[in-house]
Amino acid sequence: MCPHRRSLRTSKWCIVLFNKHSLITRLTLLLSLTTLLFSVIYAKLYYRHVFEEELARANGTVMQIGKTVSATASIAAYLEDKDLATEVVNGLISNDIILSAALVSKDTLLAKSILHSGPGSIQLKLVNPFFLSENIGMIHIAPNTLIIEQNARSIALGGVKTMLVVILPIIILLTTLVYWQVTRPLNNLGKQLAKILPGSAQRLKVDNHASHNEIGRIELGINSLLDKAEALFEQERSLRAEVVELEKRFRLMFEQSSSPTLLVKEEGDILLINDAAKDLLVGMGIDVDERFPENLGLYCKTPDILYTFTENSIKQKQVMQSEFEFLNPLTQSTVWLSIIVLNTLSDGKWYFQVFLADITLRKTMLNQLNKRAQRDSLTGLYNRYGAELMLLDWIDNQCTFSLLLIDLDKFKPINDVYGHNAGDALLKHIACQLSGAMDTTDLVCRWGGDEFLVARLDITQQELTRLAQQLLEAINQPMPFEHREGQTELAVGASIGIAHFPQHAENLKGLVECADVAMYSIKKTSRNNFTFYSE
Amino acid sequence: MRLKQFFSIILPWLLFVTCSANTTDTLVVIVHPGNLNQHISQHQLVDLYMGKYAAFPDGTLAKVLDYEQGHPLRTLFLTSLTGRPIGQINAYWSQVKFSGKASFPQAYQSIDAILEEVASTPDAIGYVPASAVTEDVKVVYRFVQ
Incomplete structure (x- = not known):
């Protein structure tokens, strides 16, 4: 692999990892956050547990130490010997886990360390060395909670560290596995899909060894979908070609027809008009953009009859034919039109086809013939x-x-x-x-x-x-x-x-x-x- | 020669006295007959002999007399008085010695020396076997057999 490709692959990794919407990033983030959260909770709980344990242990130790010195302390209390008491107190506070101590005889303070304040300390009764039933004083020992806390914290942190040492490689392993097993195949699938044109013969490449897992099944599913799509497209394409061909023929028939024809909506809007109709109407000075039949009525010599004719045609949904006389405003000559209105229903809407025919010539010829006969x-x-x-x-x-x-x-x-x-x-x-x-x-x-x-x-x-x-x-x-x-x-x-x-x-x-x-x-x-x- | 004679006379007597004291006699605590204290409690005796106080219950200063360390009477007396083994009491004294707070009893060698000292000193206090008590001393405490 050339270094360029390697860097390209690395950058792809980076793109995958740093795209905040990518599954792998989200998974990693989620796992990391969850781990962090659990670590914090675990640390808190474990710390509390360890602290209590340490405190109990420290108290036990303190008691033991207290008991160790209690004989000497008893003597000091018995004799009210301040020197001996001081020695005892100094001996006590030389222990790390003891913050402060004090030795009290029946009613007098014999010795006290500098830090001793009183509350929070463990108290140990001192008895007369010779009369065990007689209380002659007390040792006050305050455990060094700071050190205990420190110990507990370091133990808890150690626990968390141990946990993280186990969990972090698992996260990394999981992320890597998910990348190789899910994200990369999915990205690959996405890239392949982006290249595929629906309806074409292109298909996804399905690895044999991956064909039984979920992604493989998705790929197979997509391929079968593509098969169907291609078949449908093919069918659609041939149908469309047929339709186009038909449309072309119809258009040719309509457009090239020498018979002036209009397709009009029920409300009168002209949808289609062929060249013959356009020529005829424009030649008669009629605006083809106006509504039918008002555009014709403008120059009709009997507009009322024309309107009644079209209305009846619409009402009765019948083929109607009639002839109307018009005045051509451009030439001031008479024009006779034969109008056939044919109603058709398409997609639940009514349209009417209007076939026009200029019958002026025939009409004049007939008139002439008529005249000649008379x-x-x-x-x-x-x-x-x-x-x-x-x-x-x-x-x-x-x-x-x-x-x-x-x-x-x-x-x-x-x-x-x-x-x-x-x-x-x-x-x-x-x-x-x-x-x-x-x-x-x-x-x-x-x-x-x-x-x-x-x-x-x-x-x-x-x-x-x-x-x-x-x-x-x-x-x-x-x-x-x-x-x-x-x-x-x-x-x-x-x-x-x-x-x-x-x-x-x-x-x-x-x-x-x-x-x-x-x-x-x-x-x-x-x-x-x-x-x-x-x- | 004189020492040898002395030992040949004294030691058998001492042995006799000790053995008779151990087996037959109870110890009694004695004071000068002029002493105002008629009776001294066990607790007060412990305080006197363990160096806590150097005074009688009435407040007069006391001169506490004891036998030398290792004397059978001392061992008997102290173990009887405190109910502790002699080793513990010796350890107690070794701890107390350093601080110098406690007052040590004065050590004597013999019962006669104690008797003589108590009889002659008004504020002295000592102990002897009950059989050795003379009229020159007053018994203030008697160990129950």
Whole structure:
């Protein structure tokens, strides 16, 4: 092992030991503190015990010493011999364990050491050397408690030292063992774990010899957990890939769809909007950040119907389809939108998908087609179909109106002499004249061939008479015509039959028949005149 | 020659006296007939002979007379008086001697010398076998046999 590595290992040791949160440090600290505490308690108890024992022993010794000197002391007390007493006292205090002593005869103090104070001393009775029943004095001996305490303390300390000598190596041994058996494998496990990415194929290295202990079992457990995690991750990953793929497809479908589509929350917030919808709405001047359907309602020509439509859709949870007309504020043109609202429930919440379609073109085409079907291609007036639609409408609405059926006189010869072009030109001319004579609210139509039909709402008999005359004048107005041989003027007359609704007939067919009857009565008689139908 | 004669006369007598005293006679404590103390207790005798006091119970100074060390009468007297073996009493005296506080009895050689001294000295006190008591002395204590 190179010195660098060794120092690295030492520093690791240090890190482990000096990290106050590490188990080993805590264990060591706890053990040390406990040992210290027990040592202190033990020292206290042991000291007290030893002190008492020492004190008892000292007292015993003192008594023995006292007894040893009691013969001489008795003599000293008997003779009241102060010199002998002093000798006895000096002899006593020459012992370490005796602090002070005094010798007292019956009533006088014979000798006393300097330190003697009285209390706390052991007292020994002195008897007359010749009459044992006679008390003649007392020896007071005070044991040297300081020395006894010192002795007790040193004995107790010695005991603690002995204990520590035994315990400290055990602590060190235990700490080392715990480090090698627990902390190091745990640290190792932690380091390995930190390197492992969940879901990867990485696993903990489990020592064979350690596989049966607790840490080994934890490692095995973690490895099996990692196995499961990897399997789950794998499953999750493939699922996610599928979801991503699906989402991509759906997104593509949604985003790239030429069909403008919105996903809207029940409250109206727009969650998703595809490019087609964005283009359409922005092109219509509609703010896509606003709520649905209020954003559309702003420019809708029938906003109330739109709101009712969406409300009903939400209420009934049904697929609803309708068409609405909008005004594009940017171009001031009309825009028709087809709106389909589809309710879907997802995760307990209701959403609605809104499919928009710009149907303006179709709508215009239909209108045009419709218009073309009702118009006469030559004159531009309503054709018979168009006129019938309008008249039926009037009849349905119970309007009062008068119908004038106009049949041109002598038109066929013009067609025969000057050709179809001349006939067509004349028909156009008549149509123009009639249109000029009538109001815009009136009906003017080419009923078929050289027959025209006009109708006016709410007209009096007088007005009608004047109108019929005006019409005759307008029809009689000649039309300049150029042909191969030169310029000429073409002029026709007209027979006009008039019928009133609802006066003459209840339905259109009957009414037209009435007008036809009146018109033929003119045709057969005067021509270029008008008459009213009469029953 | 004179010494030899003396010993040949004295020693058998002494032996006789001692033996007769040991076996037959009790010891008595004697004082001068003029002494005012009629009786002295055992305790007072111990105090006098062990050197505690040098005075009679009435307060008059006492001259304590004893035999020399090793005299059979002394041994008998002291052991009888104190109830201790003579060795202890000798040890007592050897301890006391150093301090000089106690008063030592004066030592005499014979009963006659004691008798003579007690008879002639008013404050003397001594002890003799009961059989040797004369009219010139007064008995103040008698050992019970």
